[in-house]
Amino acid sequence: MRRFPFVQRLRGVCSFMLFCGFLLKNNLFVAPMAGVTDRPFRQLCKRLGAGLAVSEMVTSNSLLYGSAKTRRRAEHSGEVEPIAVQIAGADPAMLAEAARYNVANGAQIIDINMGCPAKKVCHVMAGSALMKDESLVARILETVVAAIPETPVTLKLRTGWDACHKNAPGIARIAEESGIRAVAIHGRTRAEQYRGHAEYDTIAQVKSERSIPVIANGDIDSPEKARFVLDYTQADGLMIGRAAQGRPWLFREIAHFLATGQKRSPPTVAEILLLLMEHVQELRAFYGEATGVFIARKHIAWYTRGLPGSAAFRQRMNTLPDAAAQEAEIRRFFETLAARSEHLEYTAETAEAANARLGDEEALAA
Numbered sequence: 001m002r003r004f005p006f007v008q009r010l011r012g013v014c015s016f017m018l019f020c021g022f023l024l025k026n027n028l029f030v031a032p033m034a035g036v037t038d039r040p041f042r043q044l045c046k047r048l049g050a051g052l053a054v055s056e057m058v059t060s061n062s063l064l065y066g067s068a069k070t071r072r073r074a075e076h077s078g079e080v081e082p083i084a085v086q087i088a089g090a091d092p093a094m095l096a097e098a099a100r101y102n103v104a105n106g107a108q109i110i111d112i113n114m115g116c117p118a119k120k121v122c123h124v125m126a127g128s129a130l131m132k133d134e135s136l137v138a139r140i141l142e143t144v145v146a147a148i149p150e151t152p153v154t155l156k157l158r159t160g161w162d163a164c165h166k167n168a169p170g171i172a173r174i175a176e177e178s179g180i181r182a183v184a185i186h187g188r189t190r191a192e193q194y195r196g197h198a199e200y201d202t203i204a205q206v207k208s209e210r211s212i213p214v215i216a217n218g219d220i221d222s223p224e225k226a227r228f229v230l231d232y233t234q235a236d237g238l239m240i241g242r243a244a245q246g247r248p249w250l251f252r253e254i255a256h257f258l259a260t261g262q263k264r265s266p267p268t269v270a271e272i273l274l275l276l277m278e279h280v281q282e283l284r285a286f287y288g289e290a291t292g293v294f295i296a297r298k299h300i301a302w303y304t305r306g307l308p309g310s311a312a313f314r315q316r317m318n319t320l321p322d323a324a325a326q327e328a329e330i331r332r333f334f335e336t337l338a339a340r341s342e343h344l345e346y347t348a349e350t351a352e353a354a355n356a357r358l359g360d361e362e363a364l365a366a
């Protein structure tokens with residue numbers, strides 16, 4: 001991978017982006033999502049248009065380095081470069097060690113998590129809780145940057161702690177002064193968790209004040225919304241999380257719209273069936289047969305959310321014991337849809353689907 005000495009996006013000329021010294025095919029980032037953005041999902045998103053995918057966070061607790069979960073999260077073989085790994089924690093020395101560990105295991109960009117509101121992260125003063133203590137933030141950022149001088153370090157944060165403490169502009173200044181190479185900002189405070197709507201004014205303010213790249217995040221779920229957020233914030237890139245769950249092709253749809261102003265035709269039912277089958281097979285190859293079948297269930301639920309008959313399908317899916325039964329049921333469901341129309345026809349979000357989505361978010365915050 002060619003490295004560049006400075007960061008610059010070739011706005012309006014082509015969709016490439018120079019980010020942290022790496023040439024990305026565009027400025028669309030897959031948001032780190034614990035339990036979601038594993039290697040199979042990251043690879044799929046990159047293949048379907050994402051310029052960069054940040055891995056799920058890896059703990060900075062070295063006692064856990066040997067655990068299967070941490071080892072799996074640090075596994076990048078075959079992944080399209082650059083490899084970006086997120087670390088989380090509150091102790092500068094432990095975070096520095098985690099950064100070195102991940103660089104030794106193939107990470108080419110280290111991202112520090114100050115965006116996650118999960119209680120299990122915040123209770124130990126990590127994730128978005130760190131934003132409360134700006135001097136600790138400075139110590140963490142300086143220590144991690146110094147620990148891996150050859151590797152770019154980025155920061156993911158929220159707009160602040162709560163509505164009265166929207167200190168993302170101050171944290172972004174500290175980040176730039178500490179040698180952080182880019183910031184991604186989720187347009188909500190920690191107190192808002194995932195409620196309400198993301199706001200983009202704070203992101204626009206940070207972009208206007210800083211010279212490092214700013215990536216806008218929160219509620220970007222369509223090509224039109226992507227265009228709006230880019231224009232409104234003047235951000236250098238966009239980060240997309242929940243909307244890509246079960247819809248990894250969203251990246252190519254957004255990339256096409258941003259580049260041409262035209263909507264790309266959506267994937268056919270037949271193509272989605274192929275992608276989903278490939279995804280569940282990759283999950284089994286990555287996690288092993290039994291865990292792969294189990295983890296596939298939530299992805300299958302996301303791919304089918306809002307489709308006619310999907311509630312009953314998901315219920316059946318959760319009772320199927322093995323890969324063969326799972327694949328046969330997926331095929332049957334999508335073949336029924338393909339017989340009705342070439343493209344998926346979503347029903348309005350049902351109360352059941354909305355509850356399931358909220359459940360995901362609450363589980364995350366627990």
Ligand SMILES: Cc1cc2nc3c(=O)[nH]c(=O)nc-3n(C[C@H](O)[C@H](O)[C@H](O)COP(=O)(O)O)c2cc1C
Nearest residue numbers: 031032033034057113115116186218219240241242
């Ligand atoms: C299931 C789930 C897991 C998440 N895990 C992380 C994480 O590990 N690190 C992090 O910085 N943010 C995490 N986030 C937050 C997302 O990266 C992102 O900031 C947030 O979902 C807003 O973007 P969106 O509206 O595009 O989903 C998580 C979000 C979800 C829904």
